[in-house]
Structure formats: C-alpha cells, structure tokens
Amino acid sequence: MPLKFVRNDITKMNVDAIVNAANTKLQMGGGVCGAIFEAAGARLLQVECNQIGGCEVGDAVITKGYQLPAKYVIHAVGPIWQGGGNNEEALLKSCYSSAMTLAVEHGLSSIAFPLISSGIYGYPKDEALRVAVTAISEFLMKHELEVYLVMFDKKAFVLSQKLVASIDQYIDDHYVDERMVSERHRGLEHYEVEELESANRPSARVSRDMSLDERLSRLDESFSAMLLRLIDEKGMTDVEAYKRANIDRRLFSKIRSNPDYNPSKATAIAFAIALGLNLRETRELLGKAGYTLSRSSRFDLIVAYFIELEVYDIFKINEVLFAYDQSLLGA
Known part of the structure; x- marks a missing residue:
C-alpha cells in the first residue's frame, strides 16, 4: 500500500493507528504528544502508558486509542538531535520501522506518523523528512501497509x-x-x-x-x-x-x-x-x-x-x- 503526505491534525486521522512522538518515560508531554493525550483522554491513556513503564529511544510500544478516531496509538521514541554524530539517524529510522512492525504484527492496515523528533527534540526538518521517507519506503517494499506522513502546517515541510x-x-x-x-x-x-x-x-x-x-x-x-x-x-x-x-x-x-x-x-x-x-x-x-x-x-x-x-x-x-x-x- 502507498505512502501519502497529508496536511492535517494527526489526532483527527481516521486510521488504525496514529504514532505519538513519545518520551522514554511515556509521560504526557507538549506538542504532538500533548495533543494526542488530550484527544485520546489523558487520564486513560496515561494509565496504560504507566503500566507499560517506558520505551527505549528508537523503539515503539502500542496502546489503545481510547477517544481518538484511531483504534491504537503507537508511541515511538525519537532521538534528541546532538549534531548528527550520535547515531541519531539510525535511531530515528528505527522509530519508524519499529512502529510499522508493531502495526503489521497487530494486523493493522493503516498508520499515520508525525515528523518524529523534528519538534522540541531539534532534529532538522529536512533531514527528519529524508529519514522518514527512506525508512517508510524501505518497509513498504516488503510489507502491505497504508502509511500517512502528517504535517500540521506547511512550515513543517522543508525542501532544500x-x-x-x-x-x-x-x-x-x-x-x-x-x-x-x-x-x-x-x-x-x-x-x-x-x-x-x-x-x-x-x-x-x-x-x-x-x-x-x-x-x-x-x-x-x-x-x-x-x-x-x-x-x-x-x-x-x-x-x-x-x-x-x-x-x-x-x-x-x-x-x-x-x-x-x-x-x-x-x-x-x-x-x-x-x-x-x-x-x-x-x-x-x-x-x-x-x-x-x-x-x-x-x-x-x-x-x-x-x-x-x-x-x-x-x-x-x-x-x-x-x-x-x-x-x-x-x-
């Protein structure tokens, strides 16, 4: 199935799973993370995240979607940008592949990503986009999954x-x-x-x-x-x-x-x-x-x-x- 770029609020995406740009402790944060928690029902989602306990950088875990249109939330922890010399690209790529692997393992057919790590974690948006597209396209060559890359506004999308x-x-x-x-x-x-x-x-x-x-x-x-x-x-x-x-x-x-x-x-x-x-x-x-x-x-x-x-x-x-x-x- 194809990769589609859309300009939308990820919390409104009618897909099987949306991806939360999470922190390692799986606590409600700001930005996309905060918006997803609020739309899902912050208390309910936080309880399930606390039961899981945490998630390593480059990995992902899955919870219910609660009040979201999406059935599930996949929480993927991206790397903090430190200049590019600390394995950031491999970790970011792993975020996408881990999230998509979870989706396939749970029998899901569609998933929507934000541009992981490109907010407060400081990953340059053009590089974050390149890594996202590379990871997703490589995964789709081997698996059937409908993938959306969601941008809230055009400022999030940068070409050289x-x-x-x-x-x-x-x-x-x-x-x-x-x-x-x-x-x-x-x-x-x-x-x-x-x-x-x-x-x-x-x-x-x-x-x-x-x-x-x-x-x-x-x-x-x-x-x-x-x-x-x-x-x-x-x-x-x-x-x-x-x-x-x-x-x-x-x-x-x-x-x-x-x-x-x-x-x-x-x-x-x-x-x-x-x-x-x-x-x-x-x-x-x-x-x-x-x-x-x-x-x-x-x-x-x-x-x-x-x-x-x-x-x-x-x-x-x-x-x-x-x-x-x-x-x-x-x-």
Missing part, C-alpha cells in the same frame, strides 16, 4: 533551497500559458513537433473512409496492455512495479484484470516513474490513457523535471509535489 531554486527555474524556463500553446507549437524544434503530432494523430492503419465500427475494431494497444508489457520488458515483477509506483495492490489487480481499465493521470505517471521511462516513453504510456504532459501545468513540469534528471524515486517526487501544493503520484 537549492532544490527549490532548481525546480522554480525549470518551471520558469518551460512554463507556457495556454493561450501561447499554438504559437509555441510553431516554434518547437522538429523532434518536439513530431512527438506532439505522433501522440495525437490517429493510427496509420485507420483511413478516412473507414466506418466507426471499423475504426473501433482497430484500436491501438490499451494502457493496461502496454503497462503489463513494459513490466515484463523491464524484468520486473508485478509486486515490484506497483510498490515502486506507490500503488495499492487492489488497484493494480483491477488494472491487470481489466484490459480497458482507464487510470487517473497520477496513477499513469506513477507507473511511468516506477518503470524508469524517459519523457517520450512517458508520453506514450500516458497517451494510452488519454493524457499528456502539458507545459501549462506546474504538476506536469515538476514531473518532467525529475524524469529529465532520471530521478525515479516516487517518494522524493511526491515530497516536492506536496511542497508545491500539487496532487501526489500513486493511489
């Missing part, structure tokens, strides 16, 4: 200034207003014009004199057929493909079982990223579902930016899309 500047420059260089599209088309390089026209022209096998029934009988390869063919050609398993695409197994089953399945654009692009397709190949796959990459869409330009750089980490791309208030890739 170098990356922001690079993406902004790419958007400025490539953005085309819709009213300029036809004029821009006249000025395209030959290979770009050919690419646009080949994506939109009817199949060469279809003539003007053919009836509608004859045309429909000569449909090109469907999205589903092309996707399954590419997965085989890339030497991937189905599981590897849908996990790299941040796609739910159930959705992939629908695509595989229905030759005429028409995915959302985000799903189609997610598979292009998972398969490591270049821009031409991506447009071809999108075309099978009736989509394209537009130079008048910030979403499309951000996707194209990463494809041109041959960066096919869907979670990294989703980090950037989230920061730019765009739709995310995957299910």
Whole structure:
C-alpha cells in the first residue's frame, strides 16, 4: 500500500493507528504528544502508558486509542538531535520501522506518523523528512501497509533551497500559458513537433473512409496492455512495479484484470516513474490513457523535471509535489 503526505491534525486521522512522538518515560508531554493525550483522554491513556513503564529511544510500544478516531496509538521514541554524530539517524529510522512492525504484527492496515523528533527534540526538518521517507519506503517494499506522513502546517515541510531554486527555474524556463500553446507549437524544434503530432494523430492503419465500427475494431494497444508489457520488458515483477509506483495492490489487480481499465493521470505517471521511462516513453504510456504532459501545468513540469534528471524515486517526487501544493503520484 502507498505512502501519502497529508496536511492535517494527526489526532483527527481516521486510521488504525496514529504514532505519538513519545518520551522514554511515556509521560504526557507538549506538542504532538500533548495533543494526542488530550484527544485520546489523558487520564486513560496515561494509565496504560504507566503500566507499560517506558520505551527505549528508537523503539515503539502500542496502546489503545481510547477517544481518538484511531483504534491504537503507537508511541515511538525519537532521538534528541546532538549534531548528527550520535547515531541519531539510525535511531530515528528505527522509530519508524519499529512502529510499522508493531502495526503489521497487530494486523493493522493503516498508520499515520508525525515528523518524529523534528519538534522540541531539534532534529532538522529536512533531514527528519529524508529519514522518514527512506525508512517508510524501505518497509513498504516488503510489507502491505497504508502509511500517512502528517504535517500540521506547511512550515513543517522543508525542501532544500537549492532544490527549490532548481525546480522554480525549470518551471520558469518551460512554463507556457495556454493561450501561447499554438504559437509555441510553431516554434518547437522538429523532434518536439513530431512527438506532439505522433501522440495525437490517429493510427496509420485507420483511413478516412473507414466506418466507426471499423475504426473501433482497430484500436491501438490499451494502457493496461502496454503497462503489463513494459513490466515484463523491464524484468520486473508485478509486486515490484506497483510498490515502486506507490500503488495499492487492489488497484493494480483491477488494472491487470481489466484490459480497458482507464487510470487517473497520477496513477499513469506513477507507473511511468516506477518503470524508469524517459519523457517520450512517458508520453506514450500516458497517451494510452488519454493524457499528456502539458507545459501549462506546474504538476506536469515538476514531473518532467525529475524524469529529465532520471530521478525515479516516487517518494522524493511526491515530497516536492506536496511542497508545491500539487496532487501526489500513486493511489
């Protein structure tokens, strides 16, 4: 199941378990920890935490959710930032994997995390985010779990200034207003014009004199057929493909079982990223579902930016899309 970035109050997440950024004594604290205790019913939750007694840094324990929408609270103890030389990264990564392991062991299907250690524990937010995404994505390659990374507000989500500047420059260089599209088309390089026209022209096998029934009988390869063919050609398993695409197994089953399945654009692009397709190949796959990459869409330009750089980490791309208030890739 996929990783999703959301901007929300974690205490309001309707999932099987939410994660509390806890302290080693499992006592009610401030920030996210205090908010979770209050929403759950501080007295009830504290009694159960006292019965457990404590939790080591990098580990996690589980309690009931009480008055929360979530059935359970998983308390994960993150490291205090001390400059990065005291095993902080390994301990923080262990927090996420320990919490997700508990969720799987208890038969849970969904879990929501805050950005652990990034508050009063002082872990730099960009580094905390990188560790979180790495730990979660590695876990999801081996397990089925729906994971949410919850940010209370946009200030909690930080991209490096170098990356922001690079993406902004790419958007400025490539953005085309819709009213300029036809004029821009006249000025395209030959290979770009050919690419646009080949994506939109009817199949060469279809003539003007053919009836509608004859045309429909000569449909090109469907999205589903092309996707399954590419997965085989890339030497991937189905599981590897849908996990790299941040796609739910159930959705992939629908695509595989229905030759005429028409995915959302985000799903189609997610598979292009998972398969490591270049821009031409991506447009071809999108075309099978009736989509394209537009130079008048910030979403499309951000996707194209990463494809041109041959960066096919869907979670990294989703980090950037989230920061730019765009739709995310995957299910």
